[in-house]
Amino acid sequence: MPDRNPRRTGRRSVLAAALSIVVAAGSVVATAAPAAAYDMRYETNASWAWTDSHSPTTINIDRPGDVPVGTWKDERGRPHTSRAYFTFDISRYRGADIQSAVLDVKETAGGDCTRRPVVELRRTAAYTARSSWRNPPADLGLVDSRQLTDQTVCPAPRVEFDAIEGLRQALAEGRSTLTLSLRLPADAERDPALARKYATKVGISIDYNFRPGVPTELQSETGTACTTTEPYQVIRYPVPSGVVHDRDRNSGGGTDQLTVSFAAWPVDQPEARIEQTDYARDGERAFGRYDNMYPSPFEHDRTYAWQMRAADSRATGEWSPVCYFRLDVQGPATPPVVTSTDFPDDDGWYPALPGEFTFTANGAADVVRYGYSLDSGVEKTIDADRAGGTATVTLTPDSGPNTLRVWSLDAVGNRSATTEYTFRATDVSPVVEGRLSEIGVPATFQLRPQMDGVVRYRYALDGEPEQTVDAAADGSAAITVTATRGGSRTLTVTSVTAGGVEATSSRQFALPTAPKISATVYLPVPSGGQGVPGVFTFTPRLPDTVSYRYQFTGEDQQVVAAKADGTASVTWAPTEAGTVILVVRSVSRDGTVSEPATLSFRVRDLRPAVSADPYRTDVPMGGPGQPGEFRFTSPLTTTVAFLYRFDDGAEQRVETGNRATVSWTPTEGGTHTLTVVGVTADGTRSPEQVWTFLVNDAPQVQSAER
Missing domain, CATH: 2.60.120 (Jelly Rolls)
Incomplete structure (x- = not known):
C-alpha cells in the first residue's frame, strides 16, 4: 500500500483560497x-x-x-x-x-x-x-x-x-x-x-x-502471548511483537505506514532502557529487532519488561501494556548419560533387534526432555519422567556399528552438550532369495533365518494381505508370491521365533506394466522391405487386458481388441525403408493403461542400388555422345533380372542375376533419369528406383597429349 504524505511544515490558513x-x-x-x-x-x-x-x-x-x-x-x-x-x-x-x-x-x-x-x-x-x-x-x-x-x-x-x-x-x-x-x-x-x-x-x-491505536496480541517470543503478571514466562530468544492499528484510509483503501517503537529494560534497572524501531501498517505485526543486535543487550537469568506503541506522521498512540519475561540462554550444565542392557557399550556384537536405551540427567536438575538421533537420522525428542529425571526409548539399529547421539533440553529448549553412545549390532533379519519379475507370474522365494529358534515367517507384498508359513526344522521355508499389479513393489518377510522375537527383511522389485512385443519378418537388423507384411504380436503384463493402443512411426495411433487370453496380433507392411519404432500400450477392462513398450526395427530397402561411371547425381559429368556404364545391384539374392529405362525411353530387360551393368550414351546435356526395377524368378517386381544424374551440355574434349 502507498505511504501517506509527510505533513507539511507551517500550517496553512484555514481560509487560504490558494488551497488547490x-x-x-x-x-x-x-x-x-x-x-x-x-x-x-x-x-x-x-x-x-x-x-x-x-x-x-x-x-x-x-x-x-x-x-x-x-x-x-x-x-x-x-x-x-x-x-x-x-x-x-x-x-x-x-x-x-x-x-x-x-x-x-x-x-x-x-x-x-x-x-x-x-x-x-x-x-x-x-x-x-x-x-x-x-x-x-x-x-x-x-x-x-x-x-x-x-x-x-x-x-x-x-x-x-x-x-x-x-x-x-x-x-x-x-x-x-x-x-x-x-x-x-x-x-x-x-x-x-x-x-x-x-x-x-x-x-x-x-x-x-x-491517532494510532494501542497495539494488541503482544508476544515476547514468536507464537506465545506475553505475560503481564508473575510468574513471568522464561524464553530463549526475545522477539517482542504486536499487531498495530490505525483507522486512516485513502480513497483507494491505502493505509498509513506506522513507525513502531519498542522499549525494553531490566526490571531492576529501568534507566537502562533499550529502544528499537520497526515499520508496519494497520493490522500487521511489528517486531522489536533486538535479535539483530550484537552483542545481545539481554543477559541470562535476568527479568525484563517491554512495551510498544505506534505513530503516524501526525500523532503518536498510547503505549501498550507492559510485558515481562526472564531470559534463559544456557542449557543443562552436564550432558546426559546413556545406558542399555540390550546393546551394552562394550565392543560386543548383539542382534539387531529392537532394544531399550535409557537417558539420565547426570545431575542437571533443569532437564525436562531429551533429544536423540540414531546414526545421524531424524532428530526426535522424549519427555523426562520428571524435572531432572530419566527417559527410555526403544530403537531398532541397523547391522554394523551404530552411534546414538543424545542431548538434554531445559524447559525453553536450551541444549546441553551431546553424548555419543557407540554399539554394534549383527544382522538377524531373514535371508530372502528369489526374484519377482512379472505381473501375474508366480515367483518362488527361499527363506533362511539368521537367528536361532525361527518357527515361522510372515510375508506380504505391499498393499496385499499378509500370509504366514511355518519354518522347517532348520528354520528355512519356501513361499510363492504372485504380483497382481506392477510398479515398484516391496516384499516384506518377518521371521518369528518360538519366543516371539521378530526380525524383518525387505526386498524391492520393479515390475514393468508395458506389454511384450514379438514380430515376424522384422528384426533389429535390416529385414523385410517396402510392401512386405510382418505380424506383430502383443502379450500383456497387466491382468484383464481388453485392447491395445499401437502406433508405427509416422502413422496415427490405432486400437486392436485383445483375444480371450489377452494377446493381440496386427499385420503391417511398411511403405518406406529405414528405422521404424512401434509403441504399444495395453488397456485393462477397468481403464488402466500400461506403460509404453517399444520395438525398434529397420526396414530393408528393396529398390535396386544404382551407380555409374562417369555420371553422378550431384555434378555434371561426361557430355552428349560420351557413353556411360550404369551398374544395378539388388539386395535380394532371388533377383534374376532388371527392367530399366532412361528418361522416357522404352523399358529394357537384362538378365544377369542380382547384379547387372548396362551402357547408355546421352545425346544431350542436362538432367536425366534412370528407372530400375528388380524382378525375381516368380515375376515379383521390386519398388522402382529412380536415379537422377547430370550431363554436361557439351562433350568433353580430351587432348592426345598428356
Missing part, C-alpha cells in the same frame, strides 16, 4: 501529493433548512431553491427575516484529531452588492420538523464570522468559514451530526440591503487524522 483541491466522491486530495492515506475529505451537507419570521411556526427542510439569510421582501413587498441551517454527518470522524475544517458556501444573490455585511457561522442543535422561527434550534455559540471585501465578486462564488471549533465541539460531545447556521448579526438582520442567498449544497474541507 479536487473534489471527487466526497474526498479532497492535495493535487501535488502522491496517492496516500491522506487525511483530507470534503464532506457535503446531508440536509438543509431555513426559518422565516413571516411564517413563525414552520420550517422549510430540504426545500428546492436557494436558502435566504437576513431580511428580504416577497412579491407583495412583505418583509421576511430568515436564518439558514446545514446538517452534516460527522460519525466517521469520531476519535479523529481534527487539524482544520473549512466550510465553503456559494452566494447566489445579494441585496446590495455595494454593502458587505458580517455573516455569522453559528453552531446549533439539530433542527426538526417542529423547529421554527419562534422555536429555533438551540444556539450553541458563534463558530466564525466572515465579511467579504468590496473587491470580492458579488454574488461571491465561494465564501469560506473556519468551522474547526464547531466540529471539534460536536465530536467531543459524542455527536454523530453537526448543524451549522448562517445568519446576520442582530443589528444587521433587519436591513434588506444586507440580505443574502446561498446554494443549498455546502461542504466542509476536513483535515483530520486518527
Whole structure:
C-alpha cells in the first residue's frame, strides 16, 4: 500500500483560497501529493433548512431553491427575516484529531452588492420538523464570522468559514451530526440591503487524522502471548511483537505506514532502557529487532519488561501494556548419560533387534526432555519422567556399528552438550532369495533365518494381505508370491521365533506394466522391405487386458481388441525403408493403461542400388555422345533380372542375376533419369528406383597429349 504524505511544515490558513483541491466522491486530495492515506475529505451537507419570521411556526427542510439569510421582501413587498441551517454527518470522524475544517458556501444573490455585511457561522442543535422561527434550534455559540471585501465578486462564488471549533465541539460531545447556521448579526438582520442567498449544497474541507491505536496480541517470543503478571514466562530468544492499528484510509483503501517503537529494560534497572524501531501498517505485526543486535543487550537469568506503541506522521498512540519475561540462554550444565542392557557399550556384537536405551540427567536438575538421533537420522525428542529425571526409548539399529547421539533440553529448549553412545549390532533379519519379475507370474522365494529358534515367517507384498508359513526344522521355508499389479513393489518377510522375537527383511522389485512385443519378418537388423507384411504380436503384463493402443512411426495411433487370453496380433507392411519404432500400450477392462513398450526395427530397402561411371547425381559429368556404364545391384539374392529405362525411353530387360551393368550414351546435356526395377524368378517386381544424374551440355574434349 502507498505511504501517506509527510505533513507539511507551517500550517496553512484555514481560509487560504490558494488551497488547490479536487473534489471527487466526497474526498479532497492535495493535487501535488502522491496517492496516500491522506487525511483530507470534503464532506457535503446531508440536509438543509431555513426559518422565516413571516411564517413563525414552520420550517422549510430540504426545500428546492436557494436558502435566504437576513431580511428580504416577497412579491407583495412583505418583509421576511430568515436564518439558514446545514446538517452534516460527522460519525466517521469520531476519535479523529481534527487539524482544520473549512466550510465553503456559494452566494447566489445579494441585496446590495455595494454593502458587505458580517455573516455569522453559528453552531446549533439539530433542527426538526417542529423547529421554527419562534422555536429555533438551540444556539450553541458563534463558530466564525466572515465579511467579504468590496473587491470580492458579488454574488461571491465561494465564501469560506473556519468551522474547526464547531466540529471539534460536536465530536467531543459524542455527536454523530453537526448543524451549522448562517445568519446576520442582530443589528444587521433587519436591513434588506444586507440580505443574502446561498446554494443549498455546502461542504466542509476536513483535515483530520486518527491517532494510532494501542497495539494488541503482544508476544515476547514468536507464537506465545506475553505475560503481564508473575510468574513471568522464561524464553530463549526475545522477539517482542504486536499487531498495530490505525483507522486512516485513502480513497483507494491505502493505509498509513506506522513507525513502531519498542522499549525494553531490566526490571531492576529501568534507566537502562533499550529502544528499537520497526515499520508496519494497520493490522500487521511489528517486531522489536533486538535479535539483530550484537552483542545481545539481554543477559541470562535476568527479568525484563517491554512495551510498544505506534505513530503516524501526525500523532503518536498510547503505549501498550507492559510485558515481562526472564531470559534463559544456557542449557543443562552436564550432558546426559546413556545406558542399555540390550546393546551394552562394550565392543560386543548383539542382534539387531529392537532394544531399550535409557537417558539420565547426570545431575542437571533443569532437564525436562531429551533429544536423540540414531546414526545421524531424524532428530526426535522424549519427555523426562520428571524435572531432572530419566527417559527410555526403544530403537531398532541397523547391522554394523551404530552411534546414538543424545542431548538434554531445559524447559525453553536450551541444549546441553551431546553424548555419543557407540554399539554394534549383527544382522538377524531373514535371508530372502528369489526374484519377482512379472505381473501375474508366480515367483518362488527361499527363506533362511539368521537367528536361532525361527518357527515361522510372515510375508506380504505391499498393499496385499499378509500370509504366514511355518519354518522347517532348520528354520528355512519356501513361499510363492504372485504380483497382481506392477510398479515398484516391496516384499516384506518377518521371521518369528518360538519366543516371539521378530526380525524383518525387505526386498524391492520393479515390475514393468508395458506389454511384450514379438514380430515376424522384422528384426533389429535390416529385414523385410517396402510392401512386405510382418505380424506383430502383443502379450500383456497387466491382468484383464481388453485392447491395445499401437502406433508405427509416422502413422496415427490405432486400437486392436485383445483375444480371450489377452494377446493381440496386427499385420503391417511398411511403405518406406529405414528405422521404424512401434509403441504399444495395453488397456485393462477397468481403464488402466500400461506403460509404453517399444520395438525398434529397420526396414530393408528393396529398390535396386544404382551407380555409374562417369555420371553422378550431384555434378555434371561426361557430355552428349560420351557413353556411360550404369551398374544395378539388388539386395535380394532371388533377383534374376532388371527392367530399366532412361528418361522416357522404352523399358529394357537384362538378365544377369542380382547384379547387372548396362551402357547408355546421352545425346544431350542436362538432367536425366534412370528407372530400375528388380524382378525375381516368380515375376515379383521390386519398388522402382529412380536415379537422377547430370550431363554436361557439351562433350568433353580430351587432348592426345598428356
